[in-house]
Amino acid sequence: MSWSINIGSIAGTVVRIHLTFLLFLAWIFAASYAAGGAAAAWDGLAFMLLLFLCVLLHEFGHIFTARAFGVTTPFVTLLPIGGVAQLTRIPEEPGQEFLIAIAGPLVNVVIAIGLMVLAGASLQSAGTAVDNMHAPLIDRLAAVNLFLALFNMIPAFPMDGGRVLRALLASRLGYVRATGIAAAIGQFVAFALGFIGLLYNPVLIFIAIFVYLAASSEAHMVALRALSRGVPVSAAMMTQFATLAPQAHVDEAVQTLLRTSQGEFPVIDDAGKPVGVLGRYDLIRALKQLGPDARVADAMSAELPTVGHRRCLDEAFRILQEQSAPAVGVTDAGGRIIGLITPETVGQMMVVQNALPKGVQLGPWSRPAGA
Numbered sequence: 001m002s003w004s005i006n007i008g009s010i011a012g013t014v015v016r017i018h019l020t021f022l023l024f025l026a027w028i029f030a031a032s033y034a035a036g037g038a039a040a041a042w043d044g045l046a047f048m049l050l051l052f053l054c055v056l057l058h059e060f061g062h063i064f065t066a067r068a069f070g071v072t073t074p075f076v077t078l079l080p081i082g083g084v085a086q087l088t089r090i091p092e093e094p095g096q097e098f099l100i101a102i103a104g105p106l107v108n109v110v111i112a113i114g115l116m117v118l119a120g121a122s123l124q125s126a127g128t129a130v131d132n133m134h135a136p137l138i139d140r141l142a143a144v145n146l147f148l149a150l151f152n153m154i155p156a157f158p159m160d161g162g163r164v165l166r167a168l169l170a171s172r173l174g175y176v177r178a179t180g181i182a183a184a185i186g187q188f189v190a191f192a193l194g195f196i197g198l199l200y201n202p203v204l205i206f207i208a209i210f211v212y213l214a215a216s217s218e219a220h221m222v223a224l225r226a227l228s229r230g231v232p233v234s235a236a237m238m239t240q241f242a243t244l245a246p247q248a249h250v251d252e253a254v255q256t257l258l259r260t261s262q263g264e265f266p267v268i269d270d271a272g273k274p275v276g277v278l279g280r281y282d283l284i285r286a287l288k289q290l291g292p293d294a295r296v297a298d299a300m301s302a303e304l305p306t307v308g309h310r311r312c313l314d315e316a317f318r319i320l321q322e323q324s325a326p327a328v329g330v331t332d333a334g335g336r337i338i339g340l341i342t343p344e345t346v347g348q349m350m351v352v353q354n355a356l357p358k359g360v361q362l363g364p365w366s367r368p369a370g371a
């Protein structure tokens with residue numbers, strides 16, 4: 001994710017702040033200053049930073065629970081609307097997804113209870129208005145943590161409540177149907193939020209749009225994954241593509257980029273074995289930093305993930321997602337690259353698949369008898 005800056009790493013997860021979050025902090029400071037002078041501005045800023053810490057703890061609730069199930073999280077990004085922990089995969093095991101999803105809101109509940117029991121925070125004075133500046137900081141913090149827990153339990157993707165709902169449904173209905181139903185409920189909730197927003201608070205309209213889009217994209221991803229199950233990689237791979245030699249110069253790679261419409265080039269050694277992949281952005285970066293005479297070997301990403309040509313597409317699809325790889329190579333029995341799968345080829349295959357009559361699948365062995 002661009003527009004984000006790394007602020008360090010905690011237990012193997014890089015913490016990033018989205019620039020809009022910093023703008024948001026500046027805005028809070030300015031708005032509090034205008035309303036109540038310097039003291040109010042510092043108080044507002046301190047509150048936001050503590051809130052930021054609570055959001056971070058919430059995300060680490062997800063991250064550590066996921067880790068217990070063997071799922072790592074390379075990045076967590078903080079946005080003004082909350083945090084996004086980039087898990088390498090969402091377990092399709094409903095019990096695991098349930099625990100990972102609910103761990104975040106539980107952290108906020110624990111913080112709120114901790115503040116009340118140990119620090120004597122009272123919800124009375126904070127009331128429902130979290131932005132009531134006259135309430136003590138600690139009261140507002142307890143209230144905002146309860147709000148965070150409730151808000152995240154709204155049963156809509158990408159909120160934790162959406163995942164909790166899907167996990168509960170999936171244990172009975174299976175993953176794909178459960179996602180469909182959870183996404184539909186999420187879209188209904190988004191409409192309701194948008195409607196309430198029209199009447200009371202325009203900020204809710206933005207949240208509603210965000211929730212609506214996230215619900216559709218989650219349903220789309222799961223459907224795509226379900227569709228790609230049982231489809232052989234050979235049905236979706238590019239078979240005509242340019243490759244580069246590791247000793248080639250970067251300017252040769254530029255010529256190839258211009259000559260083809262390809263964005264990712266497998267780098268193949270003399271024996272025909274893949275040694276890396278050079279993406280469009282690697283290429284541009286190398287051109288800027290190393291110049292046109294640099295070798296492809298110095299500019300490429302060192303690893304091109306591969307799958308065997310007899311494997312199913314969902315495996316390639318998972319690699320594309322989990323490793324954020326620009327492409328996956330398809331290898332024959334001898335380990336030589338015979339095809340290339342990129343997000344675009346998967347997308348194109350889906351378009352073609354949708355245009356086919358019902359029941360007809362891509363791939364020679366799945367055609368109906370007689371066809």
Ligand SMILES: [Zn+2]
Binds near residue numbers: 059062
């Ligand atoms: Zn969460």
